[in-house]
Amino acid sequence: MVGIGPGDLKQMSSRALEVLKCSECIVGYKTYINLIKELIRDKDIVSLGMRAEIERASLALEKVLSGKIVSVVSSGDPGVYGMAGLVLEVAKSRNLKIPIEIIPGIPSANSAGALLGAPLMHDYVVISLSDLLTPWGVIEKRLTLAAVGDFVIALYNPKSSGRTWQLEKAVKIMLTHKSPDTPVGIVKSAMRRGQSVTVTKLDELLQYPVDMTTIIIIGNSTTIVFGSYMVTKRGYEV
16 A cells, blocks of 8 residues: 555655556556556556445455555555555455555645644644544544544545535534634645645634645644744743
8 A cells, every 4th residue: 555645746755656666556546546647657557436445455455366566545644544444454354365565655634734834733633524434423523522622633524515514513513612713724735736725713714615635724722823824832931
């Protein structure tokens, strides 16, 4: 499994580049395949759409069993909402004793955090608002506990064409436990073409367009705004 980071080739690790070059077959979601297409033109490419994760994992393992060197690509890090866990689960279910290596990449929250300044300087949590695989009741509980605990909160998958109400409910929960003036960063397509970065306040978050390529970082009670930057204090006396 290879983490390609944000998608810009300059943001990929040298190990990820090396593994992709040595691989004979590349398996991945079509959007991620397109991000690295200039690197893999001479490879056997298996590109599938959204919600075909189990099929991708199965096909990748079948390619390995046929004797090929295979890379399954994920944006960000393959172990953060990526394919690493699923490939290992499928391998376990089939009792496959094959070597599997996970190549880390820059997670989306960290890419967004860097563009915003330093909002992740203290304890933070990452929560996906997608309820396709996780019941909304579970997500709501996690949002509430993270807000009560005064964590910085990075939200993945805030909204899609088929999921339009989850972010509004998440903001309502946040406003119950956080100040309306809490700094919020909205980063779309972090370190990719079409990138945009916005710093606003919690009670103004819903005024801005977001989609599945957007990461939202909600500060804690110590987070401040300095120019265009968000900074979460660690407790130093400056």
